[in-house]
Amino acid sequence: MDQHADPPTRDNNTDNNTTAESTDPPQRFTRKEILTLISVASVNFASMICYSILGPFFPTEAVKKGASQTVVGLIFGCYAVSNLISSLILGKYIVQIGAKFMLIAGLFVSSCCTIIFGFLDRAPAGPIFISLCFVVRSLDAVGFGAATMSAFAITAKIFPNNVATVMGILEIFAGLGLILGPPLGGWLYQTFGYNVPFLFLGCLMLIMVPFNIYVLPSIEAVPSKDSFFRLLTHMKTILVCYVIFTLSAGVGFLDATLSLFAINRFGLSNGYVGLIMLGLPLVYILASPLMGYFTDKYPATRVAFLVTGGIAATIGFCLLGPAPFLHIQSQLWLLVVMLGLIGFSLAMSVIPIFPELISCADEIGFEEGLSTLGMVSGLYEAVWCTGTFYGPIVGGIIVQHLSFEWAAVVQGGLAFLGAFLIFMYSLCQRTKRQRVQENSQEADERTPLL
Known part of the structure; x- marks a missing residue:
C-alpha cells in the first residue's frame, strides 16, 4: 500500500487505480x-x-x-x-x-x-x-x-x-x-x-x-449539507456505533467496579489493585500499533477484527469473575489474564472503527472533506461518551443487586451481540453481492450476440 502518494490535504477524489498500480516505493512521512x-x-x-x-x-x-x-x-x-x-x-x-x-x-x-x-x-x-x-x-x-x-x-x-x-x-x-x-x-x-x-x-x-x-x-474546507441523521440512516453505521457503545461501556464498568471486587475477593491492597488494573491499558497500547498496521494494509480485515474483538471481549468478561454458570473458581491469575485479553480485544475493535465509520460515510455518498470527518469524529465521541456514562451506572446497579460476576456477564453479552450483528450484516451483504453478480452473468449469457 502506497503511503501519502497524493497531497494529504486534498479534497478531490483520488485515482484509486493509479495508486494501486503504482510501483513507486512508499514515501516517508x-x-x-x-x-x-x-x-x-x-x-x-x-x-x-x-x-x-x-x-x-x-x-x-x-x-x-x-x-x-x-x-x-x-x-x-x-x-x-x-x-x-x-x-x-x-x-x-x-x-x-x-x-x-x-x-x-x-x-x-x-x-x-x-x-x-x-x-x-x-x-x-x-x-x-x-x-x-x-x-x-x-x-x-x-x-x-x-x-x-x-x-x-x-x-x-x-x-x-x-x-x-x-x-x-x-x-x-x-x-x-x-x-x-x-x-x-x-x-x-x-x-x-x-x-x-x-x-x-x-x-x-x-x-x-x-x-x-x-x-x-x-x-x-467547504461546509457540507449532510447531517448526523443521514449518517445514521445507514444500518452498518448503527451497528458500528453499537460496537463503540459496548467498548466504552465495558471500560466504564471496569473503572467503577473492578477495584472493589478485587479488594473484597482477594484481599488486595489499593496499590496491588492499581498494578492489576494496568494490565488492560498496557496490552491495549502495545497491540494498538500492530492492529493499525494490519487494518491499513488489509482494509478487508476491519470487519473480521471487529467480530474477533467482540468474541474475545465476551470470553474475557465471562471469565473475569468468572461467570457463575461456568462453575470455575475465581483466581487472581485468571483475572489478570482476562484483563489482558479484554485489552487486546479493545485494540482489535477500537482501531478499525474510525476508518470503518469513514467507509460508511463514503458508502452513503457523503462528500470527502473536513466536514464529513468532523461529523464522523463527533459521532464517534458522542457514542463513546454514552457508553462511559452507561457502563458505570448500570454496571454498578447490577453489582449491587446481583454480583460483579453477573454484571461482567452482561457486559460480555453486549460485546457478543455486537460481534454477532456485525457478522450477520456482513454475511448478508456478501450474499447480496454474489446474487447480483450471478444475475448479471445470467443476463449476459441470455443476451443474443449481434
Whole structure:
C-alpha cells in the first residue's frame, strides 16, 4: 500500500487505480506530517492524563467539602454528558469553526479548567463547592471534546491512506496518559497537596497552546449539507456505533467496579489493585500499533477484527469473575489474564472503527472533506461518551443487586451481540453481492450476440 502518494490535504477524489498500480516505493512521512503527529499525540497524552488525575484523591477531598458519594459520581458523570452534547454540536460545525482553531481553543479551555480545579479546595463547602465542580468539570469536558474530536478529523485529513496506523500510534499516548495520570496525581497530591497536581498539568497544557499554533496546519474546507441523521440512516453505521457503545461501556464498568471486587475477593491492597488494573491499558497500547498496521494494509480485515474483538471481549468478561454458570473458581491469575485479553480485544475493535465509520460515510455518498470527518469524529465521541456514562451506572446497579460476576456477564453479552450483528450484516451483504453478480452473468449469457 502506497503511503501519502497524493497531497494529504486534498479534497478531490483520488485515482484509486493509479495508486494501486503504482510501483513507486512508499514515501516517508513529510516534516509537516511528523509535526502534526507529534502535536496530536501531545494533545491526546495531556488530555487523558488530566482526565484521569482526579481518581486517586478528588473523591476524598470532595467528601470533606460536603459532597456525598452519589454527588461525587455525578461530578464524574457530568463529564461524559457534556462531552457527548458538545461533540455532536462541534462535529457538525467543525468547518465553520475551523479544525485548527477548535483544537487550540479546546486545549486552552481544558488547561484553564484544570488550573481552576486546583483552587476549588478554597471554595466554601457545600452547595457552592459542588456547583463549581459541576461547572468547571463540564467546561473541561467541552474543551477536551473539542480538542480530541478535531484531532481525529485532522489526523484523518492529513493521513488519508494510513488512518488506522496513525490512530494506533496515537492510542499509545492516550493509553500512557491514562496509565500515568493516577500515580502521578497521587504522588503530587501526597507530596505537595491538592493544588499542585492541577496547576502542574494545567500549566503544561497551557504551554502546548503556542506550540500547536505554530505546528498545526490550517485546513480549508467547504461546509457540507449532510447531517448526523443521514449518517445514521445507514444500518452498518448503527451497528458500528453499537460496537463503540459496548467498548466504552465495558471500560466504564471496569473503572467503577473492578477495584472493589478485587479488594473484597482477594484481599488486595489499593496499590496491588492499581498494578492489576494496568494490565488492560498496557496490552491495549502495545497491540494498538500492530492492529493499525494490519487494518491499513488489509482494509478487508476491519470487519473480521471487529467480530474477533467482540468474541474475545465476551470470553474475557465471562471469565473475569468468572461467570457463575461456568462453575470455575475465581483466581487472581485468571483475572489478570482476562484483563489482558479484554485489552487486546479493545485494540482489535477500537482501531478499525474510525476508518470503518469513514467507509460508511463514503458508502452513503457523503462528500470527502473536513466536514464529513468532523461529523464522523463527533459521532464517534458522542457514542463513546454514552457508553462511559452507561457502563458505570448500570454496571454498578447490577453489582449491587446481583454480583460483579453477573454484571461482567452482561457486559460480555453486549460485546457478543455486537460481534454477532456485525457478522450477520456482513454475511448478508456478501450474499447480496454474489446474487447480483450471478444475475448479471445470467443476463449476459441470455443476451443474443449481434
